[in-house]
Each structure stands twice: as C-alpha cells, then as structure tokens.
Amino acid sequence: MSDHVQDQDAFRAAASRLVAARHPHALGALLGGSAAQGRATAGSDLDVAVLLPEGDHSGREVVRHEGRVAELFLNTVADLPEFFAWDRARRRGTVLFLYDQGLPLADPHGHVARTRALARQVLASGPAPLTPEEREYGRYALTCYTDDLADLADLRAPGGAICTDPATRYEQLSVADHVLREAAHLLTAHRGAWTGIGKWLPRRLLNADPVLGEALLDGHRAVAERADPVPLAAAAEQVLDLLGGPLREGYGHRWKP
Template sequence: MDPVRIAREVVEARFPAARAAILGGSANTGSRTAESDLDVVVFLDGQPAPYRETTEHDGVPVELFCHTPESYEAFAAQETASRRSPLLHMCGEGVVLLDRDGFGQRTRTEAQARLRAGPPPLSSTDLEDHRYLLTDLLDDLDGADDPDELVFIADRLLIAVAELILLTGGRWRSHGKWLLRRLREADPKTCRELLLGYRRVVCAGDPALLRRVAAGVLDRVGGRLLVGYRRDAPTGLRR
C-alpha cells in the first residue's frame, strides 16, 4: 500500500478546490500496521468545513478532518489548552499532499514549532487534581477484594500514572497507542515497570508492583493528597 498515493487520490477526487492537505498519523511511518487508517487534514476556504468524515479508498479506511484556516486555529487552540492535540501532531508530523499557495507548508512548519514548545505547564491546581486522583486510585487498589474490580482499577491507574509522567515532564498527553509511545520516549524505565505491574494484576491478581510504581511517581510530584482537598463548583452552577 502506498499511503501517500491513496491519500492524494482521495483529496483530488473529493476536494478539487482544496487549498491544502496533509497526511498525518502513523500511516507513512514505521509504526503503520496492516489495519492503520489514513488521517488526512484538508483545508477548505469555507463551508462545508469544518467537519470530520470516515470514508474508504482502495479498501483502506480514510479519516478526513476538514477545516478552514479559522476552524483549524480554533480547534488547535482548544486542544492545546487540554494538553493533547491530535491536530497539531497530524499537521506537524505529516506529509504535505497538496499546497496551492504555501499555506500547507506554513501550517506544517508552525505546527512543528508549537509541538516543540510543548503543552501549557500544569498549574498548581491541576497538579493537585492529579495527585488527588492517584491517591484515590491507590486507596481503591489497596481495598479491592474483587479480582475483576482490581483489573478495572489497575487500568485507570495505568493511564493516570502515564498521563502524569507526561504532563509533569512538559510532554503532550495522548490516548491509546500514542499514550504508550510517548511514555516510552519520555521515561522508558518507568514505562516498562508500569506495564509489568499492570500485567501482574491482570494475569496473577498481584497489585504490589503497580502500587509501588504508581506511589513512586506520586512521590516525585508532592506525594499523596486526600484530606483537605477541595474544589468549589463552577460559578455558573452556584446559587
């Protein structure tokens, strides 16, 4: 399969007036698998963008992310504030398929710079929220006497620890396979231990290693937080 050819054919057939298009994701990298879809960001001058659509070409699933320049910037800003931006990663790490006036390459270069700058740092409030979550999950792990509940708690703990490592290290957070890839890059040793601890919970019902790894990560950022934690409701929900 030639992902660039397929993506370019989709853009040419579906969007003859597109201003630019970028093939992102893992489709054009060594991380591509036989089941990988193609993520294509298409820039249009107006309606019907913005929208997202899944289609297929030559038997390959294609995810289309259609934007105007304005909607792209709004979505990228919103994602950046959440410290997770699939859109910036698709554009910054992707291949320019179509570029009528230089906008595609400018967008790719700008996305690369924004990715290098990293996400907004955690505020003290955000950090306390993460510490509280991990503390609560560790208490649940210690108190679990149902082996099935233990697996679900371990699953949430695995993700929460991974995200905390990335966020406190100034890295972009992510979901699924990309969360693992970014954690491996940021802290390979803890990543290996965390995965081993999780597997021991799932395969043997033994939470000891997962508890130790999670507690160690929590200690790096200030330790447990439970009693005394408080958050007021948003202003719009208070009477």
C-alpha cells in the same frame, strides 16, 4: 524499491484520491499516522489532514474509502491558530503531530508548508501545563485509585497465590486501567511532555520518562498477566511522590456551573 516504500506510496496514492473525491476545492492535504511513518498494517486506517478555504467548516469526517476506514481532519486556514491552541491545551497535540510528522499530498499554494511551520512552533512550546486545580485533582484521583488497587492486592491468597475470583479480577483490571491513565497524565505533565490515549499512551509515556514510564507499564501488565497489583501500585506511588505525595484528607473543590 522495497515493499516498505511501495506500501507507503500506495497509502499516499489512496489518500490523494480520497481528498480529490471528497474535497476537490481543498487548499492542501497531508497523510499522517502509521501510514506516514511506515508502520501501517493491513488494518491501518488513513489519517488525512485537509486544509479548506474560508467559508468552509472545520471538523472531522470518518468514511470508508477503497475498503479502508479513513479519518479526515478538516480545518480552514482561518481556524488553524485557534484550533492549534485548543490542541495544545488538551496536551495531546493530535493534529499538531499530524502536521509535524505527516507526508504532504498536495500543496499548490504553500498553505501546508506554512501550517506545518506553525504546528512545529506550537509543539516546540510544549503542552500547556496543568492548572493548580487540575494538578490537585489528579493527585487526589490517583491516590484514590492507588488505594483501591492496594486493597485488591490484599485480597490475594496467602503466599501471593494468583487471584482467580472473576469479580475481583474484573475490579483489578478496571482499577489498573484508571491508575495507568491517571499516572500517565500526571507524569507526562510533570515532565513537561505530551500525553496520549490508546496506543499513543505508552509511546508518549516512555518518551516522557523511560524508567518510571516502563515501571507503570510493566505494573499494568503484571495485573493483566499475573493478577498482581503490587508493582503498579508501587509505581503510581512514585508518581505521587514527584507531585508532593498522596492527597486524601484536606482535598476539596468548589463546583462551578
């Protein structure tokens, strides 16, 4: 047996012990995240979905188990349809993907199998599209951030010398983060694809649009490594072009309490 399989078995065993200790009445459970995909490292946490009977409470718990951080995604069977609808609406599908890609730990009554089937049905329908208001706000926000990034590019020394001023570098890095996140949000929505945060942002972005996604990520790296905002600003402008172009004057919205 390879070390890879042994490590995965060890994670499954640890997750099973965790569920038995904290939720012995659970209807079923599965292991998700890096551990389920064979990508876990020494510092990886445990992502565990736990199905609970009616009368219990849905939620999330973060605990330390056998020296490792573990995050438990708790859902009652009755709450699942509404929860999955909410997970789809925010377009990240965190728990939906956990059930789709996770490894069952226990399923004595078939609840996990039925839940996985429901999750896959919701995932197949794709993420919820942006509303017109969300789309226009996204265009406006990305336009503002891209304009800021272009202004910071103009501060480079003649000949394109790397900017060494600490205050300007802080601003470049902060604005670049906002440009990447907003552009990824809009591009994945435009492609009808799921989005993500943290390490899942580049994964989902590249899956949605390998060419433009890579241009955004390479542009972000250019800001970090070379203090050069130009490639990221150019990639963000391509995203805006897909959505009707930059949006500045003419944008407005009403505040709704």
